[in-house]
Amino acid sequence: MPRPNIVLDASPDRPLILITNDDGIDANGIAALAAALDGLGTLAIVAPTVEQSAVGHAITIRDPVRAHPWPFELGERELWARAVTGTPADCVKLACQKLLPRFPDLVVSGINQGPNTAVNVIYSGTVSAATEATILGVPAIAMSLCSWDPEADFEAAGRYACLLAERVLNDGLTPGTLLNVNVPSGDISEIRGMEITRQARARWEEEFHERRDPFDRPYYWLGGEFINLDEGRDTDLAAIEAGYVSVTPLHCDLTAYDEIESLAAWVEAGVTKA
Amino acid sequence: MPRPNIVLDASPDRPLILITNDDGIDANGIAALAAALDGLGTLAIVAPTVEQSAVGHAITIRDPVRAHPWPFELGERELWARAVTGTPADCVKLACQKLLPRFPDLVVSGINQGPNTAVNVIYSGTVSAATEATILGVPAIAMSLCSWDPEADFEAAGRYACLLAERVLNDGLTPGTLLNVNVPSGDISEIRGMEITRQARARWEEEFHERRDPFDRPYYWLGGEFINLDEGRDTDLAAIEAGYVSVTPLHCDLTAYDEIESLAAWVEAGVTKA
Numbered sequence: 001m002p003r004p005n006i007v008l009d010a011s012p013d014r015p016l017i018l019i020t021n022d023d024g025i026d027a028n029g030i031a032a033l034a035a036a037l038d039g040l041g042t043l044a045i046v047a048p049t050v051e052q053s054a055v056g057h058a059i060t061i062r063d064p065v066r067a068h069p070w071p072f073e074l075g076e077r078e079l080w081a082r083a084v085t086g087t088p089a090d091c092v093k094l095a096c097q098k099l100l101p102r103f104p105d106l107v108v109s110g111i112n113q114g115p116n117t118a119v120n121v122i123y124s125g126t127v128s129a130a131t132e133a134t135i136l137g138v139p140a141i142a143m144s145l146c147s148w149d150p151e152a153d154f155e156a157a158g159r160y161a162c163l164l165a166e167r168v169l170n171d172g173l174t175p176g177t178l179l180n181v182n183v184p185s186g187d188i189s190e191i192r193g194m195e196i197t198r199q200a201r202a203r204w205e206e207e208f209h210e211r212r213d214p215f216d217r218p219y220y221w222l223g224g225e226f227i228n229l230d231e232g233r234d235t236d237l238a239a240i241e242a243g244y245v246s247v248t249p250l251h252c253d254l255t256a257y258d259e260i261e262s263l264a265a266w267v268e269a270g271v272t273k274a
Numbered sequence: 275m276p277r278p279n280i281v282l283d284a285s286p287d288r289p290l291i292l293i294t295n296d297d298g299i300d301a302n303g304i305a306a307l308a309a310a311l312d313g314l315g316t317l318a319i320v321a322p323t324v325e326q327s328a329v330g331h332a333i334t335i336r337d338p339v340r341a342h343p344w345p346f347e348l349g350e351r352e353l354w355a356r357a358v359t360g361t362p363a364d365c366v367k368l369a370c371q372k373l374l375p376r377f378p379d380l381v382v383s384g385i386n387q388g389p390n391t392a393v394n395v396i397y398s399g400t401v402s403a404a405t406e407a408t409i410l411g412v413p414a415i416a417m418s419l420c421s422w423d424p425e426a427d428f429e430a431a432g433r434y435a436c437l438l439a440e441r442v443l444n445d446g447l448t449p450g451t452l453l454n455v456n457v458p459s460g461d462i463s464e465i466r467g468m469e470i471t472r473q474a475r476a477r478w479e480e481e482f483h484e485r486r487d488p489f490d491r492p493y494y495w496l497g498g499e500f501i502n503l504d505e506g507r508d509t510d511l512a513a514i515e516a517g518y519v520s521v522t523p524l525h526c527d528l529t530a531y532d533e534i535e536s537l538a539a540w541v542e543a544g545v546t547k548a
Contacts, residue, residue, distance in 0.1 A: 056331030056363070057396045064485070064493040089330070089397075094494055098482040119409055122331045122402075122526055123363075135393055135477050167540060176475070177530045179537075196537040198529040201450070203409050208372040211338070219338040220368055249533035252396050255472040256451045259523035263453075263470040266441060 006069075008044055008080040010101040015041030015169050018095050018104040018133075022052045022088045022112065022125025025070055025081065029111035029154060033143060034074050036158030037108060037165055044104065045072050045081035046095035048125075052087050057128040059093070060086045067099055088129035096136050106169055107133035110143030111157045115182050117144075117236040118202035118228065121250065130178045131252050139173040141165060146240055147185035156188035160245050173249075180248040184240050195244040200235035202228045280343075282318055282354040284375040289315030289443050292369050292378040292407070296326045296362045296386065296399025299344055299355065303385035303428060307417060308348050310432030311382060311439055318378065319346050319355035320369035322399075326361050331402040333367070334360045341373055362403035370410050380443055381407035384417030385431045389456050391418075391510040392476035392502065395524065404452045405526050413447040415439060420514055421459035430462035434519050447523075454522045458514050469518040474509035476502045 010016050017037055021030045025047035034043055049068070065086040072081035082099055084091045088109065096103050109129035116124040126142045133140035141164055145157040160183055173179065180199075184191060206224035213219055228237050239246035284290050291311055295304045299321035308317055323342070339360040346355035356373055358365045362383065370377055383403035390398040400416045407414035415438055419431040434457055447453065454473075458465060480498035487493055502511050513520035 051336070056329070056333070056402065058330040058332045059397055059496065061327065061496055062325075064495045066491070066493050090496075093480055093496065094482055097480045098484065098494060119526060121528055122405065123333055128330065128396075131396065137477075174530075174533055174536070177533050194541055196534050196541060198531065198534065199527050201527070203411075206367055206371045208368055210372065217340070219340050220372060221338045222333065222335055222364075222367065247537060249530040249537055250528040251530035251533075252393060252528070253473050253475070254395055254524040254526070254528070256448075256523040256525035257472065259448055259451050259525075260470050260472065262448070263521065263523055267468055267470060 006078055006080045008101065009042050015105040016102065017041045017043050018100065018107045019043055019045050020047045020088055020091045020107065020109050020129045022048065022055065022129065024048050024051045025083045029113055029145065032154035032158050033108060033111045033161055034079060036162045038074060040162065040165055040169065041105065043079055044095065044100055045079055046084060046091045046099060048088060048091060049083040049085055052125045055087045055125045056123050057089055057131060058087045059089045065090055065094060067094060088125040089132040092129050092132040096138065104138055106165060107138050107140040108143060108161060108165055109140065111154055111161065112144040113152060114148050115144055115146040115240065116142060116180060117182050117240065117246065118200040121180060121199060127180055134176060134178045135252060137175065139168050140178040141168060142178065142180045144182045145185060146182060152185065153187065156191050157183040159188060176251050177249050180250050182236055182240055182246040184243055190243060191245060192243040194247055195239040197236045197239045197246045197248045198234055199248055200228060200230040200237040202226060202230060202237065280352055280354045282375065283316050289379040290374065290376065291315045291317050292374065292381045293317055293319050294321045294362055294365045294381065294383050294403045296322065296329065296403065298322050298325045299357045303387055303419065306428035306432050307382060307385045307435055308353060310436045312348060314436065314439055314443065315379065317353055318369065318374055319353055320358060320365045320373060322362060322365060323357040323359050326399045329361045329399045330397050331363055331405060332361045333363045339364055339368060341368060362399040363406040366403050366406040370412065378412055380439060381412050381414040382417060382435060382439055383414065385428055385435065386418035387426060388422050389418055389420040389514065390416060390454060391456050391514065391520065392474040395454060395473055401454055408450060408452045409526060411449065413442050414452040415442060416452065416454045418456045419459060420456060426459065427461065430465050431457040433462060450525050451523050454524050456510055456514055456520045458517055464517060465519060466517040468521055469513040471510045471513045471520045471522045472508055473522055474502060474504040474511040476500060476504060476511065
């Protein structure tokens with residue numbers, strides 16, 4: 001559908017903030033995020049046309065992507081917005097490299113419905129959007145609310161998003177680092193503050209439900225239970241459990257540095273040449 | 275197509291090795307990998323029906339997946355094989371939790387065509403399959419050959435896969451760690467050995483090609499150039515450049531531990547409550 005031509009004011013004297021998500025451009029969470037960040041700078045919305053949960057850090061390289069102008073209202077105004085036929089990481093790449101007149105000063109992804117804690121970080125489209133920004137050299141925040149309730153109250157998540165976005169716009173982040181923020185569900189008055197955390201060790205106790213289609217052919221559907229393996233009080237899961245907003249600094253260097261030495265011993269032992 | 279009912283011998287006195295990839299079950303690389311690992315144990319193949327490159331750590335949660343018995347020949351024999359309508363991470367989850375009679379002793383993913391080095395690790399389906407195994411507690415190796423040539427020679431990659439698989443079956447890996455292996459292209463005689471490396475810092479200088487479809491509507495196609503930002507001799511990129519097989523230990527804890535202290539200063543400065 002053709003939209004009125006909204007002009008994006010990307011003048012350098014106001015921060016340019018790119019907002020994206022993985023629940024899709026029409027999700028409640030991204031509307032709440034835009035409302036919360038309004039006033040901090042110029043907002044630009046570039047988000048997937050449809051839900052992209054659990055896409056991890058997928059990018060679209062075998063197919064083209066499209067970017068459709070999209071109606072995105074904030075009170076009486078309409079924001080500059082594009083719906084992209086791709087993943088959250090695609091949205092950030094395309095926005096930064098093609099759609100925006102300049103690189104944004106900040107990327108905020110969310111507000112996701114459901115936590116992105118512990119091992120779920122690696123499956124998360126919300127986090128991958130922020131990671132992509134980090135790779136491109138743009139400071140980024142991933143925001144998640146620990147509630148799947150369609151009527152969830154985004155007030156607390158919005159307020160903390162604003163607080164952190166303002167801080168990051170002022171102070172920056174160490175290059176290569178992003179903030180992964182998880183906000184407990186419930187009323188803002190119940191939140192005890194913010195804690196800096198690490199990613200908890202956890203795993204999924206998975207169960208594939210085997211079912212039969214109308215032609216009696218089997219299919220499988222992934223379900224399962226989340227298991228926290230980490231008793232530390234300094235983890236993302238523990239902070240949320242205790243009623244705090246969890247802020248975890250993440251990076252995209254996956255090297256297990258602790259292992260380099262023991263593996264080097266293999267090489268010294270002569271296991272080096274096939 | 276109905277296949278002869280191949281029985282999988284998963285008796286505990288032989289190692290059970292799950293082989294998967296992201297190039298699809300009919301790719302040359304997975305055939306080469308199966309041939310290389312034959313003799314180390316019982317091989318089971320569970321791989322995507324079609325190419326899944328750059329899917330990152332995507333998993334399929336909104337849709338069911340199917341697993342089709344598949345013809346997978348190794349010399350005169352036919353191996354137990356399933357083609358899964360999902361991502362590499364789906365393949366590993368489904369194989370371990372449903373299709374195999376027991377958890378495998380080792381998962382090897384590949385042999386991918388094209389390197390999975392530096393930041394490409396986070397986009398890689400090959401690596402994500404190995405990561406998924408690690409999360410499930412199974413030692414895992416991701417194998418990539420630095421060549422996109424359809425006629426590429428897999429001999430060296432196969433030999434190093436066998437060497438490393440044997441070592442991992444004997445010694446295990448630290449829980450939570452996987453090996454990301456990249457093999458230089460070319461003849462095995464030219465390979466100088468193996469080096470234990472870290473993930474290089476790098477990024478893509480991306481370019482979206484804007485084109486017009488037959489209806490004159492714009493679409494975008496991702497292209498770009500890979501930029502190494504890391505001059506260290508201890509990186510994956512440097513090892514390959516110098517003619518060595520690169521072995522990088524990876525983990526899935528993305529916490530940027532170095533940043534925890536400086537962010538804690540924010541909290542101490544009172545930026546804790548919205």
